[in-house]
Amino acid sequence: MGNKVTCxxxxxxxxxxxxxxxxxxxLLDAQGRVVQDALHTLGYAGVxxxxxxxxxxxxxxxEGKTAEAVTAEIKEMCGRLLANPVIEDYRYEVVK
Amino acid sequence: MSTLALPERTTPAGARSLKFAIIRFPGSNCDQDxxxxxxxxxxxxxxxxxxxxxxLKGYDAVLLPGGFSYGDYLRTxxxxxxxxxxxxxxxxxxxxxxxxxxxxxxxxLCEAHMLPGALVRNEGCxxxxxxxxxxxxxxxxxxxxxxxxxxxxxxxxxxxxxCYVCDExxxxxxxxxxxxxxRYVDADGKESAAGNPNGSVGNIAGIANxxxxxxxxxxxxxxxxxxxxxxxxxxxxxxxxxxxLLAVTx
Numbered sequence: 001m002g003n004k005v006t007c008x009x010x011x012x013x014x015x016x017x018x019x020x021x022x023x024x025x026x027l028l029d030a031q032g033r034v035v036q037d038a039l040h041t042l043g044y045a046g047v048x049x050x051x052x053x054x055x056x057x058x059x060x061x062x063e064g065k066t067a068e069a070v071t072a073e074i075k076e077m078c079g080r081l082l083a084n085p086v087i088e089d090y091r092y093e094v095v096k
Numbered sequence: 097m098s099t100l101a102l103p104e105r106t107t108p109a110g111a112r113s114l115k116f117a118i119i120r121f122p123g124s125n126c127d128q129d130x131x132x133x134x135x136x137x138x139x140x141x142x143x144x145x146x147x148x149x150x151x152l153k154g155y156d157a158v159l160l161p162g163g164f165s166y167g168d169y170l171r172t173x174x175x176x177x178x179x180x181x182x183x184x185x186x187x188x189x190x191x192x193x194x195x196x197x198x199x200x201x202x203x204x205l206c207e208a209h210m211l212p213g214a215l216v217r218n219e220g221c222x223x224x225x226x227x228x229x230x231x232x233x234x235x236x237x238x239x240x241x242x243x244x245x246x247x248x249x250x251x252x253x254x255x256x257x258x259c260y261v262c263d264e265x266x267x268x269x270x271x272x273x274x275x276x277x278x279r280y281v282d283a284d285g286k287e288s289a290a291g292n293p294n295g296s297v298g299n300i301a302g303i304a305n306x307x308x309x310x311x312x313x314x315x316x317x318x319x320x321x322x323x324x325x326x327x328x329x330x331x332x333x334x335x336x337x338x339x340x341l342l343a344v345t346x
Contacts, residue, residue: 086263
């Protein structure tokens, strides 16, 4: 791997990362259940489950950082603050 | 009850006035209630400590009050956990000092991993503000020694995210080590679904760390420490802590 962040185009220094945090599947999602009930009330009887999560867009200054370093930093931010590993899972995508 | 080493005190031991730090985060709103109970009900010394401060030197006990620290943004307690004062709170606990989290304070301690598990949205999604019944599950701790085991307390709750969750291994550890101090029960003292206001695992309302010097609970004993408030059942927690501290600081 080179020294440049592979997800960036030529001359770009900003990277957008979209993070989605959801409650672990084993936990009851009380909000999701309310929304599911509301959808049933509206006649959408086929809605088997609704899970509500959080969506965050991060703009990162990634100038001079390797892709590995950026990935490690995203995971660290998710594990320390953006998600609580006790109750939540996270996933993210790096957008240009 | 384990033997506890106390942090260094600046108050002369002979003065017998214990010093309580009440941590204030932006959005704390039960800090004045806690201050009042410590100073006016217990007759001890209370001081507010702003979240930006970094030292808790000289304090005998630390109270993390209820409220909505940092607006409950992201998750309850998630941002407060990284406040500058929290390093001192953790150090105080690691020295064996007492740390008591009430409501949002409990949420902060869980986020800080000073207590296991987490608090999530109430099962019924409603913000609950009412008196509930708690059963004292372990009366042999620094915070519960004024009670008899099995006593039913009537204490208010006021929370939207008070549903305690943890994995099965943690729950077993809490059970086997008697670290569950309070459970939600019905008026007859029975553990039941009806007596569980928020869906907490095992009806858990309050827990301790392995050393029993750090505890957290969702109900508000500081709002139930005088009869004029409808119940003085919560005062025993503060009385227990004061007795413990006076005994070990003699």
